[in-house]
Structure formats: structure tokens, C-alpha cells
Amino acid sequence: MPDTGKLKPDNHTVVEAIRHLRYLFQQFGHRSLGESCSQLEHARQCAALAQAEGAAPSLVCAAFLHDIGHLQACHLALPGTDDEGHRDHDRIGAQLLRQLGFAASVFVPVARHVEAKRYLAACDTDYLQRLSPASKRSLEIQGAAMSTAEQRRFLEASHAQDAIALRTWDEAGKRDNQAIPDLDQWLSLCERLLTTSAARASIPRHEITHSLKTEG
Template identity: 45%
Template sequence: MATPTIRELLDLFERHGNSQYGGENVTQLEHALQAATLAEEENASPELIVAALLHDLGHLLHNLPENAPDQGIDDHHENLGYRFACQLFPQAVTEPIRMHVVAKRYLCAIEPDYFSTLSQPSVVSLGLQGGPMNEHEISDFELNPFAQDAVRLRRWDDTAKDPTVKTSPLSHFKKYLSEVAFKRSVE
């Protein structure tokens, strides 16, 4: 299979981005744009802005129903998105994508109040994803060089669920995608 291009990646958002983001009051595209905007506002690296934009790309790559978590199904979207992104982007993009789910588990384990900030759909998915980490998992997570980027991404992910927020359009973020993509796969 040929390596996808940035255009094909953007087409995924155009084709599937209007689907509901889990049980939240935003679409997949709105959620992605909000997360990327939060990263941009915090002066994150171009790689982390791209990771924020694409962290839930895996939801656009499967054919499971939108309410799969309510049916007890973990779609493993972090792995689907990671595998797709690895064809286009370096580890500084792909590792935070792969780790954003375990970052939620990590934060639930180390911050006593974090769990209470999760939306109900995030609580449901947390149960499917293994719940809070144990001590061994915490230690392993903290050793990963991308752990702090994954935590930053997780916090943007948790916040990017406001239906009233206005963001730049998807086309605004193409410059970041093109900047950090492997040059052979830009167009």
C-alpha cells in the first residue's frame, strides 16, 4: 500500500470529521481543531500541534458505531491513528498520539482530582482502556521520553469539547502538517 499524503489525511477529516465525537457535544473535526488550537496557543512545537490535531485520527479509520464504548467496545483508536501517522510523521508526532490514552490512565493514578474532571464519555472509555495505572505502569510511562508531551496532549484532549469554541479552519493547520511530515509524503 502506498504511503498516504497530507491531502489524503485532510480528506479523512472532510469525509468523516462531521461525525459525533463519542458522546460529546462536538464533532470529530471540532474536537481535533480545538485540541490543535490549544496546542498552538501554548506555543507547542509544530510536531505537538500536529499530534494534537491528529490524536483521535483512529476514530476516522474504523467502521465501528459512534456509541461503541457504550457497547463495551474499545476501538483502540490510539493504535490505529499511530500506525497511520507513522507513515507520514516522526516520533515527536506519533508517540504522543499513541500515548494519549495511557496519559489519561496515568493522570488518574497520580492526580487525585483529575478523574473528577473527566466527561462521562471519558469515564466510560477509561474503564475500557484499563482504568488508572498501577505503580509499575506509572514507572514505565514516566521513563518514556514522550511522556510529558503525551500529558500535555491529554490535557488539551480533555478541554477540546466545547461546542461554542471558534477555531481556525483545518486549512490553517496544513502548514504544520507539511512542515513536520516526511518530505516524500507531503503531497
């Protein structure tokens, strides 16, 4: 897994986390990365779909941020980043979200949404027909459909069903010019969840880190 940036210990706040997420979307969210809509449009659509289905706020947030690893890879100019993003964006994004202070209910579905694609490709005969051309190309790079043993391990791991749900919204949320809530609404949700996580003090202060590169 590629390094997602140098970590600066004990210099992290909810405000700074939201500032960084806003920066990523404002600077790189206009990119389509091979899809029919921009990354910002895609994120907003996925979150709106999750919310419309009554998903928990943490899963709505995961839907909104599931591809943030692509934008972080662009931001850090990580080796392997191309016109369709980064092949390890699931792990890059999950690492970033964990470092920013999000709970496992947010970052684990993000970490597993590529696995969910491989799982669905193996067990849902109609799934491949719903994939965009870019998603079909990346599926082959990501390992293609899962074997039976891989499917079993995937389902036994935590947040598998959340990752599968996220994946269905991922495929559906790629339409252009949709009437959906704007960036600020979804960042407000992120802020509420981060504030709750911070209040629970689940991460010791000396371990809270971030991977933010200086923003110009």
C-alpha cells in the first residue's frame, strides 16, 4: 500500500479535518476519472442514494467519502495516480479517514468497497452489466471476480453488508446534472460524526494524526 503522506502528530482538529476534505473536493472534485460525472457529483449522488434508503448517518458519510482516496492520491501526487485515479484508492481513503478521526463504521466500508465490487461480480450475474466502462477496467486491475473462498472470507469480515450496500450506490450514482444536496450539507454530516467521535475520545490525543500536505 502506498504511503499517503507524512504524519504530523498532535495537530488535528475537527475543523482542520473538514477543511482538508473541502479542499480535496474543491481542488480535485471536478475530475471525472473516467466516469460520466465529476467526482464531486458522484460523491453527492451516492450519499443522497444512501440517505434515501434510510442508511445510518455513518454509512451515508461512507457513501459520500468512499472515493476520497482518489482525491488524496491526486493531492499528494502519489505514484500510480493516473487519469482514472489510483488503484489503491480504497485503502488510501480509509487510512485518511481513520487518521482524520472517523469511526470504523465510516472508514471500514470505504476500505472494503472494492472488495464488495469483486464479491458482487462473482455472485450477481447482472452486476457486471451495471458497471461503467471505467469500473469494468478497474475490476480487472483489482483482481476480477472473487473465488468462492474469497467470497466466504469477505462475508465473514466486519461491515461486509455495509460495503455491499455502498457498492450498489456507487454504481447507481454516476449520472450527470442531478438535483441533489450540495457539498456543504454533506460536509456538515461529516462534521457532526467527527464531533461525536471526538467526544467519545476513542483515540488518545497523542495518537491523533493527520496526513495533510500544505495547501496552497
